[in-house]
Amino acid sequence: MTDHILQMRGITKTFPGVKALQDVNLAVRRGEIHAICGENGAGKSTLMKVLSGVYPHGTYEGEIRFDGELCRFSGIKDSERHGIVIIHQELALSPYLSIAENIFLGNERTSRGLIDWNRTNAEAAELLERVGLRENPVTAVMDIGVGKQQLVEIAKALSKRVRLLILDEPTAALNDEDSAHLLSLLRELRDEGITSVIISHKLNEIAAIADSTTIIRDGRTIETLDMRADQVTEDRIIAGMVGRSLENRYPPHEPKIGEEVLRIEDWTVHSPVQHDRAVVSGAGLTLRRGEIVGLAGLMGAGRTELAMSLFGRSYGVNISGRVYKDGREIRIGSVREAISHGIAYATEDRKRYGLNLIEDIKRNVSAAALKKLARHGWINGNEEHRVADGYRAGMNIKAPSVSAITGQLSGGNQQKVVLSKWIFTDPDVLILDEPTRGIDVGAKYEIYTIINQLADQGKAILVISSELPELLGLCDRIYAMSAGRITGELPRAEATQERLMQFMTREKE
Structure with a gap:
């Protein structure tokens, strides 16, 4: 025995x-x-x-x-x-x-x-x-x-x-x-x-x-x-x-890439703790409609800092550089301004920053775009419920109703609520920071399918991930970061884990 x-x-x-x-x-x-x-x-x-x-x-x-x-x-x-x-x-x-x-x-x-x-x-x-x-x-x-x-x-x-x-x-x-x-x-x-x-x-x-x-x-x-x-x-x-085999862990997708929607030039961000230390230095990238772009890098490379600083300067100090939306330079001084310019950011830490875990699904879905539900300063509760229930069905959120407390959902379903919240803002650019962290392979496949559908709707999507196979399986083009700098860019056809790792470990020039 x-x-x-x-x-x-x-x-x-x-x-x-x-x-x-x-x-x-x-x-x-x-x-x-x-x-x-x-x-x-x-x-x-x-x-x-x-x-x-x-x-x-x-x-x-x-x-x-x-x-x-x-x-x-x-x-x-x-x-x-x-x-x-x-x-x-x-x-x-x-x-x-x-x-x-x-x-x-x-x-x-x-x-x-x-x-x-x-x-x-x-x-x-x-x-x-x-x-x-x-x-x-x-x-x-x-x-x-x-x-x-x-x-x-x-x-x-x-x-x-x-x-x-x-x-x-x-x-x-x-x-x-x-x-x-x-x-x-x-x-x-x-x-x-x-x-x-x-x-x-x-x-x-x-x-x-x-x-x-x-x-x-x-x-x-x-x-x-x-x-x-x-x-x-x-x-x-x-x-x-x-209960079934997943022949392909990444759903098939034929990209329909359009014109440039976002361009960042010479983007530099300093640490909020050590003001003389640049955590992002001279970064530049472009996103086009219908395109899924990956951002690879080791821990501390500056990926999240780049995304958060772009999203209404929600990270960093002494930020400089230029942002162009649809060919026109824009200024983004706050999260509200970022949303108004059609930019959304789904954080890597959904439990701490992405969701209110003691609130229900309905309130979380509507949180970033309450103006769309307001009439004369009051939120239309019936419309809020209708919108949230539409996302619950469309995103296959496993919950009995939109009145379910978000903190009681599984990680994959919480991630779908986060995505629903930002999709409801109707962004042109959607930045997804570690969108499948801590969720299982079945839920990952569903998230990948949603990302593909958003790209097919003409949205430009930037995916930050620590899993190189995920970026290779999902993205049309991939940037690599090292020590705060963009060190390389590869189209899907040329990208491999080895080539990305070379860029991700490249020393400062």
Whole structure:
């Protein structure tokens, strides 16, 4: 009999009107990396919240056995006492506290009722070394990047003597280098006997690191695959996730490219923190109607800074350069002016900047173009509902009505709400920053189809993405950025990952 550290049997979890999990079974072998795959809304995160005590015993049906013991966790603290630690996709770190304070928050190192700071910082330093971080333990978390924050979360888990580590989309917001380091660390932890469960939409990472993969679809367990013995491919996982094969991950598209609609010349942007440092320097690009243009670059290349500064100077100081719309120079001093000129920007961080998560779909869709719904200073509620419901149907947003709270939707459906909001402004230029981050392959295909349809309507679209295959599969033309400069431009027929990477790593001239 295989030695399982975790067995979950017949797990059923119901929310009002929705059965999120139905008779789900999961068995995880001791000392393995076990992946869980499924489309957005399939129930992956819900299952892990049941395991970790976020949803306590009594709120679900079924049983959990950990290390052979029947467990009825009443909360997170209870599961952590058994050595089960979950790291959520939204990191639970306090930005204003130091790294050491975050690691031992709720688990403080004390002496005679007072925090022993020498011991706290010394033990934090040992944990940081273990996860490969060289930061000073007294450094504030807000002063380190997202990749390093993810490692701090793992150090925090190690401080609790973790035996089963659960990671929900751990690399969703990381660049390739940080992702590779994190996956390498998980392998090291596996060698030390720590079992990991990883939820991820990045199938190439799962194929590279997982020993076993369980696929969940529509709240049910579909199958568990032995990644090594069965020689599982990405296409095999996709077929299990969506219930069908995706012969082509990018929908076919014949571009109908028209005249130039937007041109940027000599665009320079300085950091709002270090005013003498240019984060974008002398950038220039053009967009044409019906064209999908990609913008590639490594983390810190200046892609998002370029997009945000163009969108009403919502990032940066001492901005200079020229913007031409339909051949005429325009000035864009605010977000409102950008929208009035037919420019829209869908942020890479939909949860923080793109949506009001405590509001319903209807209010989010109408938020950027309320003037279109106003009559004598009042919003026409019936029209607002009609418009939002049209987008819900047209974009295939999976929600019972436009009164559904946006924060309760899956990532893919939230992204469709973001797109609906900006499409409602009727832009000529639509800038999409990481439009498929954190969503599954099925939802990605739907987003790609929507982007193609927008291009066919004559809109000029700029797609910023960290996934080079995505840019190559979707875009008609691709720019590359490095260190704040546009370093290359390639048409689709000439673009390859290798050529783009050469441009993306080019030093300043």
